[in-house]
Amino acid sequence: MAPVEIRDLSKRFGRVEAVKNLSFDVGAARVTGFLGPNGAGKSTTLRALLGLVRPTTGTATFDGRRYDELERPSSQVGAVLEDASFHPGRTGRNHLRVLAATGEHPQERVDAVLADVGLLDAADRRVKGYSMGMRQRLAIAAALLGDPSVLILDEPTNGLDPPGIHWMRGMLREQASRGRAVLVSSHLLAEVAQSVDDVVVIANGELRGQGTLKQVLGGDDGPSTEVRAQDNDRLARALEDRGHAVQREADALLVLGATPEQVGAVAGEARVNLVALGPRGRSLEAAFFALTAESA
Amino acid sequence: MSALLRAELMKLRTTRTFVALAGAALGLSLLVVVLTALLTPSLTERDVRDLFTADFTGLFILLLGVVGMAGEWRHRTITSTVLAAPNRLRLLAAKTLSYALAGTLLSFIVTATIMLVGTLILSSRGEPTIGIAELADVLWRNLLVAALFGALGVCLGTLVRNQTVAVVAVLIVAFVLEPAIVALASDVGRFGPTVGAPNGILETDPFNDDSNLLAPAIATLVLLGWVALAFSAAATVLRQRDLV
Numbered sequence: 001m002a003p004v005e006i007r008d009l010s011k012r013f014g015r016v017e018a019v020k021n022l023s024f025d026v027g028a029a030r031v032t033g034f035l036g037p038n039g040a041g042k043s044t045t046l047r048a049l050l051g052l053v054r055p056t057t058g059t060a061t062f063d064g065r066r067y068d069e070l071e072r073p074s075s076q077v078g079a080v081l082e083d084a085s086f087h088p089g090r091t092g093r094n095h096l097r098v099l100a101a102t103g104e105h106p107q108e109r110v111d112a113v114l115a116d117v118g119l120l121d122a123a124d125r126r127v128k129g130y131s132m133g134m135r136q137r138l139a140i141a142a143a144l145l146g147d148p149s150v151l152i153l154d155e156p157t158n159g160l161d162p163p164g165i166h167w168m169r170g171m172l173r174e175q176a177s178r179g180r181a182v183l184v185s186s187h188l189l190a191e192v193a194q195s196v197d198d199v200v201v202i203a204n205g206e207l208r209g210q211g212t213l214k215q216v217l218g219g220d221d222g223p224s225t226e227v228r229a230q231d232n233d234r235l236a237r238a239l240e241d242r243g244h245a246v247q248r249e250a251d252a253l254l255v256l257g258a259t260p261e262q263v264g265a266v267a268g269e270a271r272v273n274l275v276a277l278g279p280r281g282r283s284l285e286a287a288f289f290a291l292t293a294e295s296a
Numbered sequence: 297m298s299a300l301l302r303a304e305l306m307k308l309r310t311t312r313t314f315v316a317l318a319g320a321a322l323g324l325s326l327l328v329v330v331l332t333a334l335l336t337p338s339l340t341e342r343d344v345r346d347l348f349t350a351d352f353t354g355l356f357i358l359l360l361g362v363v364g365m366a367g368e369w370r371h372r373t374i375t376s377t378v379l380a381a382p383n384r385l386r387l388l389a390a391k392t393l394s395y396a397l398a399g400t401l402l403s404f405i406v407t408a409t410i411m412l413v414g415t416l417i418l419s420s421r422g423e424p425t426i427g428i429a430e431l432a433d434v435l436w437r438n439l440l441v442a443a444l445f446g447a448l449g450v451c452l453g454t455l456v457r458n459q460t461v462a463v464v465a466v467l468i469v470a471f472v473l474e475p476a477i478v479a480l481a482s483d484v485g486r487f488g489p490t491v492g493a494p495n496g497i498l499e500t501d502p503f504n505d506d507s508n509l510l511a512p513a514i515a516t517l518v519l520l521g522w523v524a525l526a527f528s529a530a531a532t533v534l535r536q537r538d539l540v
Contacts, residue, residue, distance in 0.1 A: 013540075050379060052378060053540060054536075067382055068382035068383060073379070073380070081379075085372035085373055085376070086373065087367070088371065090307075098307050099380050101299060101302045101306050102299060103380055
């Protein structure tokens with residue numbers, strides 16, 4: 001059982017279907033990038049996972065249990081949401097003390113996590129005097145307070161300056177290296193591409209791809225192959241059975257992370273006749289854009 | 297539950313709102329008591345009793361509860377609060393209880409202070425004072441109203457998320473709507489949550505007609521009923537609301 005499992009999750013707000021039948025897992029000791037353009041449904045999915053939003057259908061669980069069923073949620077899951085907000089008149093340390101009291105964590109953890117995120121010197125300043133970067137660090141400190149095994153971060157690099165983004169990337173890798181399952185959402189591929197092991201790409205509330213970064217997006221200028229067969233569906237199944245990420249286009253398939261030779265070999269094994277086969281060069285960003293395009 | 301309660305009380309202690317409202321309630325109540333005790337000639341024991349019934353404290357406590365809960369939405373801290381305590385019914389119960397306790401504490405400080413200062417002034421002027429038993433009687437009534445107002449305020453702050461609208465609505469009900477109902481139909485007005493029922497508990501006489509006050513026990517049940525009604529509505533809304 002994966003630390004985080006989302007199964008057939010849908011969420012409708014009135015006439016708007018924000019998330020449509022979404023399923024994916026987040027593995028332990030890995031950073032999973034949850035990617036998609038603004039309005040794709042990332043935040044709604046994360047909020048449904050965290051029990052802040054009621055799913056219309058489907059489930060979102062941690063080790064098989066809903067967030068609100070966890071006995072000590074902050075000891076199992078740490079979350080940094082996009083609108084991480086604090087009472088402006090409360091100091092950073094007191095904000096964490098309140099959360100420590102709620103989660104029944106030892107008060108000594110407060111200074112420990114403040115030190116982890118480099119905020120110890122500013123701990124007794126009121127939050128209204130914090131910069132955006134300091135607020136993000138405080139939000140991360142709050143998420144780490146219960147030493148959770150799962151970390152969820154919604155657009156954590158928003159508003160951060162380049163040193164802040166650099167720090168965030170290092171922090172994500174460090175958390176995964178400690179065995180934590182890390183799920184980080186972003187609408188900017190470039191900001192997380194260097195930090196993630198796996199990606200889940202959604203657009204318009206729908207899953208568009210999942211796997212390793214290279215499987216889904218082909219790697220940075222990595223191999224991608226455009227192929228047309230007499231039976232595209234059969235070839236797609238054969239490719240997917242062998243672990244290739246396949247993007248279905250109008251009358252062709254785009255195989256991400258595979259060379260024409262590899263695709264040709266799979267077609268041969270599956271006894272599918274090919275009509276056209278060739279490499280398609282593109283950047284990681286272009287692949288992401290293509291995958292999340294509205295018509296995809 | 298105790299952890300949640302401890303956390304909510306810590307929230308109250310770690311911002312200036314509680315101190316500011318406590319200071320305002322104490323200052324205003326002291327001003328009224330000092331001026332009345334110094335300047336009013338020939339006070340009766342009933343006048344002294346009414347003087348020590350700290351009317352302003354209740355209103356401040358009601359507002360404290362409203363501001364405290366609606367502030368969770370204003371500052372968008374409701375998300376981190378619910379993440380830390382995903383059982384929203386328990387969260388609301390802890391918040392309601394903590395503001396009831398805070399109201400009791402605030403009322404105790406204000407009532408004890410004005411009783412001490414007022415009694416000293418009245419004694420020095422040779423005016424009548426009231427005995428320990430009657431002071432204690434005033435004190436517990438004040439504490440009871442304060443506790444229920446603290447709880448009511450939290451529930452109202454849950455129902456009306458906009459802090460300004462919630463505060464203005466409470467002030468309109470307390471200073472305009474309920475007094476108007478009392479004036480026009482005191483038989484109905486005495487059941488009101490901010491003027492009628494509290495005055496029944498306190499046995500103060502805004503109607504100048506003791507017969508129109510509810511008996512303290514009945515008034516307590518009526519105010520408890522208002523709190524229960526508000527809590528039920530707040531719990532239903534809070535549990536169903538998507539925090540987007």
